[in-house]
Amino acid sequence: MEAVAVIDFETTGLSPDHGDRATEIAAVLVQDGRIVDRYQSLMNAGVRVPPFITALTGITEAMIRKAPAAAAVMRDVADFVGERPLVAHNASFDRKFWDAELGRIRRSRRQEFACSMLVARRVFPHAPSHKLGVLVEFASLPVAGRYHRALADAEMAASLLVCMENELCRRYDIGGVSHDLLRGIQSVQKGQLDAFMHRQQQK
DNA sequence: TGCCAGGCCCTCTTTAGGGCCTT
Numbered sequence: 001m002e003a004v005a006v007i008d009f010e011t012t013g014l015s016p017d018h019g020d021r022a023t024e025i026a027a028v029l030v031q032d033g034r035i036v037d038r039y040q041s042l043m044n045a046g047v048r049v050p051p052f053i054t055a056l057t058g059i060t061e062a063m064i065r066k067a068p069a070a071a072a073v074m075r076d077v078a079d080f081v082g083e084r085p086l087v088a089h090n091a092s093f094d095r096k097f098w099d100a101e102l103g104r105i106r107r108s109r110r111q112e113f114a115c116s117m118l119v120a121r122r123v124f125p126h127a128p129s130h131k132l133g134v135l136v137e138f139a140s141l142p143v144a145g146r147y148h149r150a151l152a153d154a155e156m157a158a159s160l161l162v163c164m165e166n167e168l169c170r171r172y173d174i175g176g177v178s179h180d181l182l183r184g185i186q187s188v189q190k191g192q193l194d195a196f197m198h199r200q201q202q203k
Numbered sequence: 204t205g206c207c208a209g210g211c212c213c214t215c216t217t218t219a220g221g222g223c224c225t226t
Contacts (some may be wrong), residue, residue, distance in 0.1 A: 011226050015208040018225075053226065058215035092210045117224065118211075131224065148226080190213075 003031040004114075004179055005081040006161060007096045008154040012047055016100035021045035022070060023059050024102075025077050026150035028158045029084065034063050034167070035158055039080040042067035057148045074101045083111055085179035089132045089157040091115035111122050114179055116164070117159050118186035122193045124165045132156060139163050152203040172197045 007027045015022035026040040042059065042142055044067040054060050067073075087095035091113040092182030111117040120130050127138045131157075133147050141159045168185075173199075181200065189195045 004205090009226080013208085014226055017209090018207065020208090022224090050226095083210090088225090090210090090225040093208095096209080097226090121212080122225095129223080187210095196208070 002038070002179060003084050004087050004161075005029055005084045006116075006154050006158040007077075007081070007094055007098065008150045008157060010053075010059055010148065010150050011097055012049055013055055013175060014080065016096055019047075019096075021047045022097050022101050023049060023053070023057070023064055024150040025073060025117075026154040027077055027081050028151075028154045029159045030087075030161060033162050035155065038155075039077055040154075041073045041076065043070040043073040044068065046072040058146060059149075060182075061189050063201065070101065071105050074105050074107075078105075078107055080104060085111050087116055087157065087161055087182070088152070089111060089116045091117075094160045098112070112179070112183065114182040115186050116161050119164055119182055119188075122185050122188055123167055125190070132160070135160055138178070153200050168197070172201065174201065 007025065007028050010024040011020050011022050022043055022045060024042045026113045029037040042063055044064050048135065049061045056069050062149065067120055095113045100123050102109060120127065120135055124138065128134055132153060136143060136156050139160065141163060144155035147153065159188060168177050185193065
């Protein structure tokens with residue numbers, strides 16, 4: 001199975017279009033059902049960290065001031081990820097910041113994102129919710145560290161991804177799950193996963 | 204001055220509105 005990069009950002013808010021910036025990034029490479037490499041760094045974008053964000057993440061302004069410049073971190077993590085397909089939990093959020101922070105160093109994304117939250121809605125439709133922490137508990141996955149820190153969240157999203165791939169292989173008797181199949185699953189209408197997977201098996 | 208996300212999903216939908224999820 002192809003290697004994918006599962007990423008997670010911590011940021012100062014919800015929208016790069018309103019001045020929010022990344023404060024931390026992590027990326028883990030997943031291949032053959034396990035994490036084979038990790039990258040994590042705080043990053044200094046020269047912005048203030050709102051108290052609410054410090055309470056949520058534990059990331060303080062003092063920590064950010066000592067961190068490497070955001071541009072250097074983005075160059076490093078983009079090189080680390082390369083052109084591997086990307087995965088994130090609620091990928092629309094991480095995609096916005098990935099594209100915005102890359103744009104600041106005049107680089108652009110070439111690969112697609114898949115979203116572990118949208119896939120989880122199809123694979124585990126009866127989970128109490130599809131927040132990362134709830135899914136980790138629902139699927140009895142290990143808690144990798146403090147929630148809302150980039151590496152812990154990226155590792156738990158990676159564990160969730162592997163868990164869902166195993167579940168799909170078991171449920172539908174398939175040998176593996178490609179990034180393209182994940183993107184297909186996340187676009188399937190509610191209640192239509194069985195029909196979609198049976199069509200895939202016949203191809 | 205005060206306000207400000209947004210993409211996607213779901214449904215009692217599509218001429219719309221509300222909820223989820225990320226920080």
